[in-house]
Amino acid sequence: PVKVQKIVCIGAGYVGGPTCAVIAQKCPEIIVTIVDLNEARINAWNDEQYRLPIYEPGLVEVVRSCRGKNLFFSTDVDKGIQEADLIFVSVNTPTKKSGVGAGFAADLNYVELATRRIAAVATSNKIVVEKSTVPCRTAESMRTILEANAKPNCRFDILSNPEFLAEGTAIKDLHNPDRVLIGSLQTPEGLAACQSLSDVYAHWVSRDQILTVGLWSSELSKLAANAMLAQRISSINALSAICEATGANIDEVANAVGYDSRIGPKFLKASVGFGGSCFQKDILNLVYLSESLHLPEVAAYWRQVVEMNEHQKSRFAKRVVDSLFNTITNKRITVLGFAFKADTGDTRESAAISLIRDFLKEKANVNLYDPQVEEHQIWQDLAEASPNLSLETIKKQVNICSSSLEACKDAEAIVIATEWKEFKEIDWETVYQGMNKPAFVFDGRLLVDEDKLTKIGFKVVTIGRGSL
Ligand code: NAD
Ligand code: UDX
Numbered sequence: 001p002v003k004v005q006k007i008v009c010i011g012a013g014y015v016g017g018p019t020c021a022v023i024a025q026k027c028p029e030i031i032v033t034i035v036d037l038n039e040a041r042i043n044a045w046n047d048e049q050y051r052l053p054i055y056e057p058g059l060v061e062v063v064r065s066c067r068g069k070n071l072f073f074s075t076d077v078d079k080g081i082q083e084a085d086l087i088f089v090s091v092n093t094p095t096k097k098s099g100v101g102a103g104f105a106a107d108l109n110y111v112e113l114a115t116r117r118i119a120a121v122a123t124s125n126k127i128v129v130e131k132s133t134v135p136c137r138t139a140e141s142m143r144t145i146l147e148a149n150a151k152p153n154c155r156f157d158i159l160s161n162p163e164f165l166a167e168g169t170a171i172k173d174l175h176n177p178d179r180v181l182i183g184s185l186q187t188p189e190g191l192a193a194c195q196s197l198s199d200v201y202a203h204w205v206s207r208d209q210i211l212t213v214g215l216w217s218s219e220l221s222k223l224a225a226n227a228m229l230a231q232r233i234s235s236i237n238a239l240s241a242i243c244e245a246t247g248a249n250i251d252e253v254a255n256a257v258g259y260d261s262r263i264g265p266k267f268l269k270a271s272v273g274f275g276g277s278c279f280q281k282d283i284l285n286l287v288y289l290s291e292s293l294h295l296p297e298v299a300a301y302w303r304q305v306v307e308m309n310e311h312q313k314s315r316f317a318k319r320v321v322d323s324l325f326n327t328i329t330n331k332r333i334t335v336l337g338f339a340f341k342a343d344t345g346d347t348r349e350s351a352a353i354s355l356i357r358d359f360l361k362e363k364a365n366v367n368l369y370d371p372q373v374e375e376h377q378i379w380q381d382l383a384e385a386s387p388n389l390s391l392e393t394i395k396k397q398v399n400i401c402s403s404s405l406e407a408c409k410d411a412e413a414i415v416i417a418t419e420w421k422e423f424k425e426i427d428w429e430t431v432y433q434g435m436n437k438p439a440f441v442f443d444g445r446l447l448v449d450e451d452k453l454t455k456i457g458f459k460v461v462t463i464g465r466g467s468l
Contacts, residue, residue: 001195002127004030008080009088010114012036012045012073014054014170014277014346015131015163016090021062022174024071026204033072035080045073055345055372058171078121085124086197088161089114089142090131095281104288106135106281115142118156119149127193129159133282135289136220139183157193159184160215162222167276168343180210183218190215223286227302230279232267234308240270240464241315250464251446270464272355272417272444273313275340277348280306313351316463317358320442323461324413328364332436334411335359336404337418337445338370338378345372347381351444352417356398357385366398369407371420375400405430413440419447432456 009020012034024032036042044053046067050060063071074080081087091110096102111132118128128146130139139158146156160183165173180201184194198210213221240250250270258265274280283306290299321328340350347353352370359366360382368378378400383391401407404423408414408431416423424447432439441453443462450460 001192001199002085002125004086004127004196004200006030006084007032007086007088007200008084009034009090009131010036010077010080010117011088011090011092011110011132012038012041012053013090013092014056014167015165016088017045017052017054018056018059018062018165018170019090019131019163019174020088021059021066021071022171023200024066024069025062027200028066028070030200031070031072032066033074033080033084035074035077037075037077039075042073042075055343056167056170057343062171077117081118081121081126082123084126086127086129086200087118088129088131089118090163093132093134093281094277095284101288104284104291106133106285106288108134108138108141111138111142112145115145116149119146122154122156123151125155125157127157127159127196129161129197130219131161131163133162133222133226133278133285134160134219135285136216136223138219139215155189157184157189158215159190159193159197160218161197162218164222164225167346168341175204177205177209180205181218181221182210182212183215183221184212185215223282223289226278226282227286227305229267230274230283230309231302231305233269233271233274233279234305234312236268236270237273237312238308240312243464244319244466247466249466253464270446271312271351272316272463273309273351275348275350275352277346280309280349313354314358316351316442316444317355319461320355320359320413320415320440321362323440323442323459328359328362328412330363330365331413332365332367332411333359334367334369334407334414336369336407336414336416336423337420338368338373338381339418339420342419342421345374345377347373347377350381350417353381353385355415355417355444356382360386360389360394360397364397367401367407367409367411368398369401369404370418371422405434409434410436411439412436413442415442416445416447419445423447428453428456428458432458 009016020032020034041053091114093106096105096107143158182194182197184190194212201210243250254268258268283302287299287303338352382394404426438459440459453460
């Protein structure tokens with residue numbers, strides 16, 4: 001097997017950035033270059049004050065420890081490709097917005113462009129690693145493109161190495177992964193390439209946690225893992241609706257169910273709905289794959305996980321309106337949190353976006369506060385979610401605040417959309433004094449102490465808890 005000395009990662013996003021920064025940190029003898037066409041993003045990765053383009057706990061420390069030594073960020077994609085012996089393709093694969101498979105299939109345009117670039121500029125053998133999440137058998141398409149366009153005497157070995165990190169805990173997950181998965185062709189060359197990549201991870205991951213499998217299993221395992229994780233959340237959220245209607249308590253139910261060692265306690269937290277760039281996209285991708293394979297029942301099964309999530313989001317928004325005496329027109333609603341989960345500034349598919357869209361439809365005024373999300377991102381997301389409203393109208397109805405206290409002032413209701421730790425520590429007495437009465441708190445994250453808030457005087461409505 002080739003001993004990897006130089007790595008390039010194409011795509012300096014939420015996955016490429018943290019993943020390859022950790023590889024650089026753990027493998028000081030390997031030169032790692034992360035390249036991207038987006039110059040602003042690369043500049044931010046190179047920022048002298050370490051104002052990096054993404055927020056992840058612990059990321060600055062990792063970048064600080066190796067940037068300029070064996071970790072580099074650059075817009076020179078071609079040079080990166082030419083110098084590397086191993087190339088991670090870590091570009092975005094969003095859901096297609098138009099054409100065949102629109103709304104379901106993954107848009108593989110970025111993967112294809114990156115692959116074509118590799119073929120066009122490579123002058124020596126390369127190990128090409130799919131890091132992006134892709135449909136099963138994408139490696140085959142990559143191989144065809146690479147082989148059809150390669151220079152003579154250049155050989156490419158293709159591996160699948162999906163990433164399982166979760167945002168907000170990316171560095172922890174990368175330092176201490178449950179497993180690393182590498183898929184390769186089961187040929188001598190494929191197995192040798194697999195060995196080369198295993199040796200990189202073996203710098204800090206024990207060999208028995210590095211799983212080596214066939215290419216197609218590896219590609220499918222990533223979609224399968226996300227589908228099964230999201231399915232757990234939709235299952236618990238479906239039960240939360242039954243709890244609200246019966247007086248059962250979803251925390252108690254989740255705890256009782258999770259005690260079964262076959263089920264396990266993790267990932268059973270009812271919520272206002274899952275968000276993030278992966279779950280919905282990857283399930284829809286699986287749905288599309290199933291349909292393409294003429295498996296309509298399988299497709300319908302997985303599609304229901306996404307439909308239940310949509311239902312959960314709209315059900316929660318409706319509960320807010322119902323509780324506020326069936327109208328929120330001209331009322332001030334405070335939304336706490338805009339990121340799709342705590343400890344990230346990422347808003348992709350965040351439940352807060354759907355909630356605010358629904359509140360705007362009811363002509364409410366919204367005060368919004370999130371500790372990490374940038375203002376321009378909020379306006380962009382809200383405008384996209386309500387294409388029938390002008391940005392001017394949205395800005396009249398939505399007020400972005402710089403603290404929880406400011407956001408809660410003069411409101412009729414507070415809606416907790418993201419489980420930021422600081423929302424647990426809010427001075428609720430002061431908040432209560434400043435609100436219109438009756439003062440409502442809608443807890444979409446099972447975050448606050450319901451008894452404590454009720455004693456202060458709040459009317460607390462919690463996901464998965466009935467008022468019977
Ligand atoms: P991202 O949008 O944050 O980053 C992708 C980057 O690739 C962008 O900066 C873009 O400019 C760059 N890019 C696109 N085409 C390029 C090209 N031809 N040459 C150079 N740069 C190019 O996306 P992400 O969240 O990092 O996700 C990347 C992939 O990883 C996706 O397939 C996603 O499904 C998968 N994934 C994401 C997560 C996550 O938590 N975000 C977790 C696991 C897997
Ligand atoms: C997910 C997968 O966890 C990760 O393995 C994969 O690589 C990328 O997709 P991510 O989307 O970053 O990671 O975060 P995750 O922690 O999975 O949360 C996704 C969404 O589900 C968030 O909106 C979160 O709030 C929600 N969630 C999670 C729940 O509502 N309940 C839970 O019990 C867990």
